[in-house]
């Protein structure tokens with residue numbers, strides 16, 4: 406596998422070439438139909454590109470298990486990591502250790518191509534983060550808790566094992582910064598590793614890592630080359646499979662020569678993509694959501710409905726018993742003209758429908774131990790409308806949003822990929838996406854409310870007609 410070089414040789418290219426020859430020496434076998442590519446011109450760093458047409462289920466490369474950078478394979482003595490039962494912390498410590506070994510680390514050419522700087526939210530200054538005001542992602546960055554966790558669990562181990570960590574001669578804050586760098590690398594690059602117990606009987610040939618099965622306790626490792634695949638929403642065309650001794654990257658659909666080989670990072674809203682990976686593409690816009698916290702929902706709804714605190718609590722307890730309550734709910738994209746696809750999760754509409762019931766109807770529901778249907782009632786539509794209004798008010802710039810063309814023009818004008826406004830523009834896109842979700846949900850509620858009004862009108866008309874006919878019959882007698 407040669408590195409595709411179409412620019413003058415620079416440090417980036419030299420490191421890529423050294424990495425590719427290291428892969429060969431490390432037992433990584435690579436199809437000659439793919440190549441590591443320099444994708445800096447499109448703001449995507451390194452990536453893997455097809456050099457020839459690839460059919461479905463073709464083996465693209467194999468990485469032996471011994472080349473995976475993990476606490477298990479690293480030469481970091483086991484007794485140093487044994488006290489850490491969190492796989493993330495164990496891998497961060499292992500990465501710091503291997504980084505400290507310099508040329509003595511068997512992964513040095515690999516470590517050399519990993520990023521030192523990130524566009525992930527963890528590294529944004531407070532004043533730039535403010536451009537995301539209103540998005541729930543701001544509460545998920547977790548810088549303080551990471552600082553505390555590294556300071557409590559990792560720094561003492563590194564200090565206590567000075568020889569193993571090559572007498573690391575830096576201040577605590579520099580060491581903390583190194584831990585953050587490794588943590589962010591892991592967040593964007595690491596894979597879940599299957600347990601060494603092997604695949605279950607019906608999965609003999611190798612098993613795929615099910616990202617949905619990932620938990621905080623799942624062992625993690627850095628898989629050279631596999632982690633150089635970029636991703637673009639559902640355009641993924643390759644997938645990683647584990648066998649007892651190696652991992653294999655295989656195509657999952659035909660890939661034409663010249664196309665990028667893409668992995669799957671998940672159906673992430675752009676706010677989360679920015680938080681974990683530090684980049685955006687339009688293809689992820691369809692996954693954007695607006696998260697609404699419970700405190701914007703139930704208490705304000707009870708006020709609109711004139712429910713007493715006791716009545717509200719009784720209904721929330723009932724909903725809790727039936728597993729309907731959550732601390733926050735995601736509103737998703739919808740077609741405001743099509744009422745068959747609701748932007749609201751069923752749990753939310755069920756909960757609001759329950760709050761909106763009369764005391765008598767709630768008692769009946771409770772006696773039957775049932776839940777209401779998730780289709781929002783007329784009253785619930787009003788509650789949803791008010792909730793959306795409150796949620797929209799949390800954003801930086803009220804509810805207005807720009808259309809796609811205006812965003813494209815701003816991106817062009819400000820050199821989106823390299824300019825100083827890159828992060829602000831990304832924040833801007835995230836907020837525009839979330840506001841679009843809100844605007845669609847508002848349109849949907851409006852249409853549903855109109856439908857209720859029409860249904861009420863038609864019902865009244867029918868009742869009046871029936872009444873008229875009844876009176877007419879009486880008069881004729």
Ligand SMILES: C[S@@+](CC[C@H](N)C(=O)[O-])C[C@H]1O[C@@H](n2cnc3c(N)ncnc32)[C@H](O)[C@@H]1O
Nearest residue numbers: 448449450451593594632633634635636682684
């Ligand atoms: C697993 S790494 C992929 C390899 C990476 N491009 C590199 O040069 O090291 C994930 C990172 O690649 C970048 N990336 C992945 N997919 C991308 C895309 N479609 N567009 C731009 N950047 C992308 C992001 O910086 C992300 O954090």
